[in-house]
Amino acid sequence: MYNPVKTIKSNTIGTINVLGLAKRVKARVLFASTSEIYGDPEEHPQKETYWGHVNTIGPRACYDESKRVAETLMYAYSKRDHIDVRVARIFNTYGPRMHMYDGRVVSNFIVQTLNGHPLTVYAPGNQTRSFMYVSDLVSGLMKLMNSNYSLPCNLGNPEEHTILEFAQLVQDITGVKGKVSMKKSQQDDPHKRKPDITVAKTQLGWEPKVSLRDGILKTTAYFRKELGLVDNEQEQ
Ligand SMILES: O=c1ccn([C@@H]2O[C@H](COP(=O)(O)OP(=O)(O)O[C@H]3OC[C@@H](O)[C@H](O)[C@H]3O)[C@@H](O)[C@H]2O)c(=O)[nH]1
Numbered sequence: 001m002y003n004p005v006k007t008i009k010s011n012t013i014g015t016i017n018v019l020g021l022a023k024r025v026k027a028r029v030l031f032a033s034t035s036e037i038y039g040d041p042e043e044h045p046q047k048e049t050y051w052g053h054v055n056t057i058g059p060r061a062c063y064d065e066s067k068r069v070a071e072t073l074m075y076a077y078s079k080r081d082h083i084d085v086r087v088a089r090i091f092n093t094y095g096p097r098m099h100m101y102d103g104r105v106v107s108n109f110i111v112q113t114l115n116g117h118p119l120t121v122y123a124p125g126n127q128t129r130s131f132m133y134v135s136d137l138v139s140g141l142m143k144l145m146n147s148n149y150s151l152p153c154n155l156g157n158p159e160e161h162t163i164l165e166f167a168q169l170v171q172d173i174t175g176v177k178g179k180v181s182m183k184k185s186q187q188d189d190p191h192k193r194k195p196d197i198t199v200a201k202t203q204l205g206w207e208p209k210v211s212l213r214d215g216i217l218k219t220t221a222y223f224r225k226e227l228g229l230v231d232n233e234q235e236q
């Protein structure tokens with residue numbers, strides 16, 4: 001995390017400010033929570049009823065714990081001040097307009113591939129993630145906001161891949177063959193992650209529609225443009 005204290009302040013003080021405003025204007029509040037609240041999960045796939053497994057003093061704690069307390073704030077205000085709340089637990093999401101250098105695996109692998117650089121895989125490489133395309137997330141958030149469901153709801157794509165598989169997939173989809181450079185493992189990196197989306201399916205009638213292949217193709221096209229790898233003729 002670039003600035004752990006600012007991360008904690010935004011998630012806690014920011015949430016308190018929004019809830020205070022919502023109380024005054026009687027607004028419904030949507031909180032963008034995260035799969036990170038499950039930490040390095042011991043239950044797989046993760047259901048909303050799972051309480052999580054987070055190291056309170058590790059390098060990810062500023063994010064995980066402040067998102068957890070923000071969820072607590074949502075339900076405390078809801079109970080005390082009758083604020084109407086919605087809590088989406090968002091799993092790894094990607095798509096056009098994500099920041100090229102935000103350090104996440106999807107942007108890193110695509111940009112590294114397009115630049116002809118080795119793909120940096122953090123050891124061991126068999127850790128898993130489940131990637132959701134941004135338009136699926138948007139439709140899920142809209143359905144949640146328009147529903148009567150006020151408990152936490154997972155939004156994610158249950159298609160799960162190891163990071164090494166994902167590196168291969170990016171190369172297959174982009175048609176650019178690169179090398180993998182194995183880097184040291186990251187402390188407290190969750191070993192596996194996959195959402196159980198039964199609640200979203202039954203309560204919202206929602207499930208993801210965009211395949212990983214189509215999503216990565218669209219995201220790659222975006223990054224090609226951003227990197228100036230598309231000439232004007234191709235663009236038209
Ligand atoms: O260059 C890289 C980047 C990442 N990785 C690995 O790829 C996996 C995914 O890493 P990312 O940084 O993209 O995403 P993470 O799953 O760690 O966290 C993410 O998930 C939930 C959201 O709420 C967070 O905002 C987001 O950062 C990790 O195992 C990481 O170690 C690499 O192997 N190489």
